[in-house]
Amino acid sequence: xxxxxxxxxxxxxxxxxxxxxxxxxxxxxxxxxxxxxxxxxxxxxxxxxxxxxxxxxxxxxxxxxxxxxxxxxxxxxxxxxxxxxxxxxxxxxxxxxxxxxxxxxxxxxxxxxxxxxxxxxxxxxxxxxxxxxxxxxxxxxxxxxxxxxxxxxxxxxxxxxxxxxxxxxxxxxxxxxxxxxxxxxxxxxxxxxxxxxxxxxxxxxxxxxxxxxxxxxxxxxxxxxxxxxxxxxxxxxxxxxxxxxxxxxxxxxxxxxxxxxxxxxxxxxxxxxxxxxxxxxxxxxxxxxxxxxxxxxxxxxxxxxxxxxxxxxxxxxxxxxxxxxxxxxxxxxx
Numbered sequence: 001x002x003x004x005x006x007x008x009x010x011x012x013x014x015x016x017x018x019x020x021x022x023x024x025x026x027x028x029x030x031x032x033x034x035x036x037x038x039x040x041x042x043x044x045x046x047x048x049x050x051x052x053x054x055x056x057x058x059x060x061x062x063x064x065x066x067x068x069x070x071x072x073x074x075x076x077x078x079x080x081x082x083x084x085x086x087x088x089x090x091x092x093x094x095x096x097x098x099x100x101x102x103x104x105x106x107x108x109x110x111x112x113x114x115x116x117x118x119x120x121x122x123x124x125x126x127x128x129x130x131x132x133x134x135x136x137x138x139x140x141x142x143x144x145x146x147x148x149x150x151x152x153x154x155x156x157x158x159x160x161x162x163x164x165x166x167x168x169x170x171x172x173x174x175x176x177x178x179x180x181x182x183x184x185x186x187x188x189x190x191x192x193x194x195x196x197x198x199x200x201x202x203x204x205x206x207x208x209x210x211x212x213x214x215x216x217x218x219x220x221x222x223x224x225x226x227x228x229x230x231x232x233x234x235x236x237x238x239x240x241x242x243x244x245x246x247x248x249x250x251x252x253x254x255x256x257x258x259x260x261x262x263x264x265x266x267x268x269x270x271x272x273x274x275x276x277x278x279x280x281x282x283x284x285x286x287x288x289x290x291x292x293x294x295x296x297x298x299x300x301x302x303x304x305x306x307x308x309x310x311x312x313x314x315x316x317x318x319x320x321x322x323x324x325x326x327x328x329x330x331x332x333x334x
Contacts, residue, residue: 014190014207016220021136025049025182027125027175030110030167031100035117038087038094047127047138048078049182050086053164055120060085061143073149073160077127077189080134082143088120097124109167123167125182136265137190140204145189156188203258206250211236215247215255223263224287229255263287264301267294271306272313279306 031039033055041048050059052074058067059076062083067090070076078084085094103111129137147156163181166174194207206212215236219227232255233243247255263286270282283294299305304312 014187014194016217017136017203018187019220021129023183023186024128025125025179025186026128027109027123027163027167027178027182029100029124031103031122031124032106032110032112033088033120033122034112034114035088035120036092037114037120038085038092039097039100040085040094041083041097043081043083044078044126046080046129047186048080048082048084049123049125049127049185050076050078051123051125051160051163051185053121053123053160053167055088055118057086057088057120057122058090059144059146060087060090064143068144068146070146071149073152073157075147075156075160075185075189077141077145077147077186079138079141079143084144086122088114088117109170121164123163125178127182127186137204141193145193147185147189147192153188153191156185156192159185159188203251206247209246209250211238211243212247212250215243216251216258219259219262223259223266224285226287227256227259232259259287260297261301264298267298267306268302268309271310272317275310275314282306 030053050057050070052070052072054072056072057070059070059078060067061078068076070086087094100111100113103113105111149157149160152160159181163178163185166177166181171177190204193204203216206216215232218225218235219232225231229244230240232247233240236243236247238246244255247258251258253261267282267286270277270285274282279291279295283289283291286294288294288297295306298309302309
C-alpha cells in the first residue's frame with residue numbers, strides 16, 4: 001500500500017473528479033427569436049445549457065424573484081429538474097420549449113419563433129451525466145451557473161465563439177464538434193464556480209482553498225493509500241488540529257468520511273466498467289485488506305453487495321436511454 005505522506009499529489013484535483021464522471025453534451029437546437037418571445041421549461045432531465053449568441057434575454061428560476069440578465073456571449077447552466085423560463089423581457093408571455101418543435105424551420109437545426117422585434121439567437125443544449133456524475137456534481141452546483149461574457153476567461157470566450165461559428169456554418173462532423181464544445185463549456189463552468197466560491201459546502205467549494213485542494217488531489221489520485229487525518233493534513237501543509245475543522249467546514253463532512261465516500265465512488269465506477277476485476281483486487285485498490293471488509297463497506301454505502309451492483313450496472317447499460325429529440329419537429333403520427 002502506498003505511503004500517503006510521501007507520494008506526490010497531482011496539481012489538479014479537479015482531474016480526479018472528472019475521471020469518475022461520464023459526460024455527454026448535446027446541442028438540442030438553435031432558436032432565432034424575435035421579440036416578444038418567451039419559453040418555459042418544467043425542468044430538463046439533464047443539466048440545461050443556454051448560450052446567447054446574439055441579442056439578450058432574461059432567465060428566471062422558479063422560487064427566485066430576481067431574473068438573470070443574459071447578453072451576447074453569456075452562458076447559463078440550469079440544474080436538472082429546475083423549473084425556469086427565458087424570455088426577451090420580464091413581462092413577455094411564455095410557451096413551452098416543446099412548442100419550438102412546431103415552429104417554422106430555417107434549417108435542420110434552427111427554428112424561428114416570436115414577433116417582429118429585435119432578434120436573439122439562442123443555442124439550447126444539455127449535459128447528460130451518468131448516475132455517478134449526477135450524484136457527485138449536481139449536488140455541488142448551485143441551481144444556476146451564470147458565465148457572463150464580460151467576466152469570461154479567454155478559454156470560455158473562445159469556446160462560445162467556436163460554438164457560434166459551428167452553429168452558423170456547420171461543417172463535416174458538426175454534431176461531435178458541438179458535443180465536445182458543450183462538454184468543455186461545462187468544465188469552464190466548474191472552474192468558474194470554484195474561482196467564485198459559488199458552490200455551497202462541498203468538495204467543489206473546497207477546491208478553491210489551495211491547502212485543502214492539495215489533500216483532495218492526493219485522495220483522488222490514490223484512494224487506496226493508508227489515509228489518516230494526519231497524512232491528509234501533511235499533504236495540505238497544515239497541522240492536524242487546524243486541518244480537520246477547515247476540511248469539515250469547506251467540504252461538509254470529516255476528512256475520513258470523505259475518503260470512504262471517494263473509495264466507494266471509485267469502486268462503483270470500476271464495477272461498472274471492469275468486468276474481470278476480482279473483488280479482492282478491487283478491495284486492495286481502494287484500501288481494504290480483505291474483500292469481505294470491502295463488501296460490507298460497499299453494501300453499507302450503496303445498498304447492494306458489489307457483485308449485485310455490478311450485475312445491476314450491466315443490466316442498466318443494456319437499457320438504451322432515449323436520445324433527446326431537441327428542437328426538431330414532432331415525429332409524424334401513423
